Amino acid sequence: MKTLICGGRIIDPAQNMDEIGDILIEDGKIAQIAPKIIEEADQTINAEGHVVMPGFIDLHVHLREPGFEYKETIRTGAMAAARGGVTTICPMPNTKPAIDSPERVKDLLERAKDAAVHILPIGAVTIGQEGNELADIAGMKEAGAVALSEDGKSVMDSLVFRHALKEAAKNKIPMFSHCEDKALVDGGVMNAGAKAEELGLPGITNAVEDVIVARDILMAKETGCRLHLCHCSTADSVLLIEMAKQQGLPVTGEVCPHHFTMSDDEITEDHGRFKMNPPLRSRADVEALKKGLAGGIMDVISTDHAPHGKEEKDQSMRKAPFGIVGLETSFALGYTELVKRGILSLSELVAKMSTNPAKVLGIAKGTLKPGTAADVVVADIDTEYAIDSSKFLSKGTNTPFDGKLVYGKVLNTFVDGKLVYSEERNG
Incomplete structure (x- = not known):
């Protein structure tokens, strides 16, 4: 299974990385990070204008x-x-x-x-x-x-x-x-x-x-x-x-x-x-x-x-x-x-x-370094939105922040290369 995340701002403190590029995920691992990856993939995520983080x-x-x-x-x-x-x-x-x-x-x-x-x-x-x-x-x-x-x-x-x-x-x-x-x-x-x-x-x-x-x-x-x-x-x-x-x-x-x-x-x-x-x-x-x-x-x-x-x-x-x-x-x-x-x-x-x-x-996580598990999050940091506890996937809605205007909406979450959350699909 190959996934290509294209054109995002890649942030990885473990590698001192803050740059625009592509990430290739293969068999649950980070396979490659480069400014442009030309590769056939089973799924492609357009991350242009968004941030990509561990x-x-x-x-x-x-x-x-x-x-x-x-x-x-x-x-x-x-x-x-x-x-x-x-x-x-x-x-x-x-x-x-x-x-x-x-x-x-x-x-x-x-x-x-x-x-x-x-x-x-x-x-x-x-x-x-x-x-x-x-x-x-x-x-x-x-x-x-x-x-x-x-x-x-x-x-x-x-x-x-x-x-x-x-x-x-x-x-x-x-x-x-x-x-x-x-x-x-x-x-x-x-x-x-x-x-x-x-x-x-x-x-x-x-x-x-x-x-x-x-x-x-x-x-x-x-x-x-x-x-x-x-x-x-x-x-x-x-x-x-x-x-x-x-x-x-x-x-x-x-x-x-x-x-x-x-x-x-x-x-x-x-x-x-x-x-x-x-x-x-x-x-x-x-x-x-x-x-x-x-x-x-x-x-x-x-x-x-x-x-x-x-x-x-x-x-x-x-x-x-x-x-x-x-x-x-x-x-x-x-x-x-x-x-x-x-x-x-x-x-x-x-x-x-x-x-x-x-x-x-002391675990080998928290990075996008090639060879590590593809635990990846893509987020929109430019669009303001209101926290809405009625949309929580948790059973709990106990928060004082319901209705608060914030930035930083998670769009996609990958765990071991598998897409486990998509705002487009689940939001």
Whole structure:
């Protein structure tokens, strides 16, 4: 099977490439990149006026299967990813049962064998994510887990966490940390500040995140474990990660599109669509995150895609679950908020959504280099459009960005050379 993508602006940070040209895909691999390729192909994609990029890699998603299939399934989550140009996703283990053993990693991979995109499981740190007894870390890695996380909560027992970091370092598998001191949350549902007071809602302070970021960095330093800090939302998280990098520690940081796009000032009402964890922070925090992205302190953009049932989110923040969907809007928000505003170049955005996530995992993806898997996305960055949650392929529509005008519409997504999403066909 041969596919020819013609005349697009090819962006590949891994090859320092930003040029107009053609890409030939053959037998699921990138076969050739050149200014002009004269070759018979089974299908031809005219990418003139559009950008062609390595497929995005999302290190932080929730697929809800097994146990909560009414919120999302592997199939619907994978299709949502494909629509957003995301060709590889890493589902967090907080399903029911949790992905906390080699058998459950294998079961997830079996469930995902026909998914539209690559599924790379993340294993739980402790059995049942209860924070007490370590899961079989070596066994889960051998079964196919690419990282460890207790996402949805922190491992609050520091001694248990130290043992986990040592075991992770021994098995050369990264730790993805959700940084939240549970006791300090104290019933909070949104960022502590003037808007929370205006709405009469209990707040979540920055310290809830920052104290665990500091702890986990110090413990990673002690144990030598590779540490990836998930969904960072505060100015001090950026500062702490910068300090870790200055010491040469193997620490990376992730920012979600909602945290660099929106502040708590923009919350218009007490509604569950505005409730996420960490919460939308202050404008000062938003600006610090953008500076961290621009300065190379924050390495990765991931979504923390967290679908819920409509009735669950359509209520007060006091009662609604935390979570926002993001797979179908991440590139558009990144391009609109960061590239259009001059904070990142397009190549830098692609690096944070594709090249750098591949480096965090140590996998041979995130590039269009000939010989690699043909995970490719074609997008229109010039036409403005409105986000329409009614068209989401995810089961979840819980987003505060419905109706927002953005640039960066994904037109085609290829996984291993197979066209898994076409805006023309599916849009």
